[in-house]
Amino acid sequence: MPTRSMPRSTYQGSRTHRRFGRGRITVIDQGLAYASLRRAKIGFWIAFLLIGASTVVGALPVTTTGAAWLIGLLTGLAAGSTVFVLAFCWPALRLTWHWAAELTATSFLLWAYSVLTTVMAAPTALVVLLLATGGPFTFGPARRRLLALGWCVITRHRLRVCFAEVIHDRHTDGRLPLILWARPTPAGERIWVWLRAGLALPDLAERFEEVAVACWATEAHAVRSEKWAALLRVDLTRRNALAAVVDSPLTDTIPADHPRPRPAPPRPAFVTGLDLPDIPEPQAPDLHRRTGTPFRPAPPRPPATPPPPATPGDDTADWI
Amino acid sequence: MPAFHPADPVVPVGPVLSMFDPVFLGVDEFGLPVYESLIYRNLLAGGEPGAGKSGLLNTICAHAALATDTRLCLLDAKTVELGLWQDIADVFVGPDLPHATATLRRLQQVMDNRYAWLRAGKRRKITRTDRLSVIVVVVDEIAYYSATVGTRADQEEFSALLRDLVARGRACGLIVVAATQRPSVDIIPTSLRDIFGYRMAFRCTTYISSDIVLGHGWAAQGYTAHTIAATDSSRGIGWLIAEGGTPRKLRVAYLTDDQIAYLVDYATRIRHHLSVPDLRIAAAAPAAA
Numbered sequence: 173m174p175t176r177s178m179p180r181s182t183y184q185g186s187r188t189h190r191r192f193g194r195g196r197i198t199v200i201d202q203g204l205a206y207a208s209l210r211r212a213k214i215g216f217w218i219a220f221l222l223i224g225a226s227t228v229v230g231a232l233p234v235t236t237t238g239a240a241w242l243i244g245l246l247t248g249l250a251a252g253s254t255v256f257v258l259a260f261c262w263p264a265l266r267l268t269w270h271w272a273a274e275l276t277a278t279s280f281l282l283w284a285y286s287v288l289t290t291v292m293a294a295p296t297a298l299v300v301l302l303l304a305t306g307g308p309f310t311f312g313p314a315r316r317r318l319l320a321l322g323w324c325v326i327t328r329h330r331l332r333v334c335f336a337e338v339i340h341d342r343h344t345d346g347r348l349p350l351i352l353w354a355r356p357t358p359a360g361e362r363i364w365v366w367l368r369a370g371l372a373l374p375d376l377a378e379r380f381e382e383v384a385v386a387c388w389a390t391e392a393h394a395v396r397s398e399k400w401a402a403l404l405r406v407d408l409t410r411r412n413a414l415a416a417v418v419d420s421p422l423t424d425t426i427p428a429d430h431p432r433p434r435p436a437p438p439r440p441a442f443v444t445g446l447d448l449p450d451i452p453e454p455q456a457p458d459l460h461r462r463t464g465t466p467f468r469p470a471p472p473r474p475p476a477t478p479p480p481p482a483t484p485g486d487d488t489a490d491w492i
Numbered sequence: 493m494p495a496f497h498p499a500d501p502v503v504p505v506g507p508v509l510s511m512f513d514p515v516f517l518g519v520d521e522f523g524l525p526v527y528e529s530l531i532y533r534n535l536l537a538g539g540e541p542g543a544g545k546s547g548l549l550n551t552i553c554a555h556a557a558l559a560t561d562t563r564l565c566l567l568d569a570k571t572v573e574l575g576l577w578q579d580i581a582d583v584f585v586g587p588d589l590p591h592a593t594a595t596l597r598r599l600q601q602v603m604d605n606r607y608a609w610l611r612a613g614k615r616r617k618i619t620r621t622d623r624l625s626v627i628v629v630v631v632d633e634i635a636y637y638s639a640t641v642g643t644r645a646d647q648e649e650f651s652a653l654l655r656d657l658v659a660r661g662r663a664c665g666l667i668v669v670a671a672t673q674r675p676s677v678d679i680i681p682t683s684l685r686d687i688f689g690y691r692m693a694f695r696c697t698t699y700i701s702s703d704i705v706l707g708h709g710w711a712a713q714g715y716t717a718h719t720i721a722a723t724d725s726s727r728g729i730g731w732l733i734a735e736g737g738t739p740r741k742l743r744v745a746y747l748t749d750d751q752i753a754y755l756v757d758y759a760t761r762i763r764h765h766l767s768v769p770d771l772r773i774a775a776a777a778p779a780a781a
């Protein structure tokens with residue numbers, strides 16, 4: 173955990189990680205490794221003491237004192253080491269999660285290749301694998317689906333870059349959010365993000381233009397979950413989903429054997445006066461204009477009802 | 493004209509909808525379908541002429557028509573917007589203020605009786621299992637009834653009755669869905685406008701008008717309907733405040749006249765068999781609930 177004595181934030185870690193141009197590719201940088209070691213040690217001691225002590229207390233009534241202490245020590249050690257390993261490996265676990273899609277795809281391809289080579293020659297296996305991978309791209313719907321999934325993978329990485337910039341600009345030691353998962357929507361992608369201490373939705377609210385830029389999208393929106401302030405739903409749009417007329421699904425629920433209604437003959441309508449000259453002009457009350465009396469405008473009348481008092485909440489502005 | 497099938501040997505039992513089910517309204521800006529439950533809710537739509545308000549009312553009518561537990565009560569000052577549903581509506585009111593007021597008074601009576609019935613059963617609201625009909629009151633162009641024709645007293649009576657239905661109708665299965673271009677104080681009383689829980693703002697000409705529909709302050713947060721383009725391809729797009737409380741941009745589903753005719757024809761068939769007698773019996777036996 174970055175503290176004042178150790179001001180190297182995870183953000184800077186990931187920055188170093190991105191500077192490939194300078195010939196430095198760091199998977200997990202030094203500061204980060206140190207922080208997780210510290211966290212892991214603390215985790216070990218807490219788990220060891222808590223679990224160990226409660227096991228001793230639980231075991232005392234059923235065994236001898238010595239055995240209870242031994243069992244407590246062993247359980248505490250086991251719990252402590254588990255927590256230690258998890259906490260120490262957390263950056264690696266997070267990285268694995270971040271690259272989960274790529275890792276899964278690659279391992280699947282390697283596995284398929286190794287299976288294929290047991291039944292055919294290596295070059296043939298390679299060709300078969302290439303055809304099997306490329307094949308779906310020749311079929312429209314499959315291609316669209318695959319491309320949409322591809323965008324999801326890309327977006328997860330781009331979003332992380334964005335969050336890193338936001339944290340950098342705020343000069344705080346906020347930690348990078350966990351990008352949970354992404355799925356395609358008809359307009360783009362929907363990504364779930366778990367924020368961590370140091371960042372909240374209002375910090376991001378004004379920066380969605382930047383998020384859209386970073387993700388090569390048209391627009392980006394985010395809403396937080398009603399339950400957890402940390403859980404965000406980020407929506408990226410790449411296509412205008414509202415351009416086409418939306419059909420109601422209700423007509424499809426009608427059973428197919430229900431006959432379409434025949435166009436009904438128009439009901440006989442006896443409506444007259446369909447044009448302006450058909451409606452006689454009303455007798456104008458002030459025909460005196462024609463008879464030569466000079467026209468005087470009516471004096472202004474006081475309003476019939478007094479205007480409503482301007483109370484807050486009442487929309488007197490509407491009268492304007 | 494819907495075809496009647498009195499000698500139908502088979503009653504279609506296909507997908508029977510209920511007004512207790514969420515209603516499909518359209519597609520949101522992410523292309524995902526929007527379903528909203530309208531039961532125990534009221535909806536007010538606003539927006540400039542031709543923005544798509546009546547399209548929304550028709551979409552809701554379509555669901556109500558296929559819901560066999562639902563009665564439609566339509567008030568349409570333009571008569572053509574909801575006129576296609578006239579044959580399956582229990583009441584259809586055209587540009588006729590006395591008829592509109594009389595209808596609302598009937599509904600008020602139904603509401604009072606239902607509350608008496610609920611009270612006898614020591615309950616507070618009707619549920620899906622009650623087999624009481626849900627009454628959907630759809631008012632297009634409220635302004636005609638509340639600010640255009642009749643005397644001031646008549647208009648006020650209409651507004652007061654409608655306000656009563658919106659205020660008290662919720663728990664007894666009365667849903668009011670209303671549309672008008674600009675629901676400002678000179679059209680409907682603020683006290684009526686502000687009790688509509690769900691709002692939908694279609695394109696407006698100013699952000700103030702948008703705020704009048706959605707509620708004060710939304711425009712400042714970027715939820716304003718005056719930024720919706722005035723093109724044909726953005727008709728039916730608007731901001732909806734429903735469950736969740738934050739406005740959502742969506743494009744309302746649109747039904748063509750032919751589709752409505754087809755739906756009405758089918759609805760006539762399923763309603764003819766299912767709704768009327770059952771409801772009367774159920775209502776007569778509150779103890780069974």
Ligand SMILES: Nc1ncnc2c1ncn2[C@@H]1O[C@H](COP(=O)(O)OP(=O)(O)OP(=O)(O)O)[C@@H](O)[C@H]1O
Pocket residue numbers: 417418539540541542543544545546547548673694727728729743744745746
């Ligand atoms: N959801 C929609 N999708 C596509 N087109 C629509 C949609 N809603 C409305 N339209 C088009 O816009 C036209 C006007 O819509 P509508 O009658 O619903 O407007 P309105 O808001 O009720 O206007 P008015 O205030 O004049 O009654 C319709 O005839 C239709 O062509």
Ligand SMILES: [Mg+2]
Pocket residue numbers: 545546573632
């Ligand atoms: Mg209309």
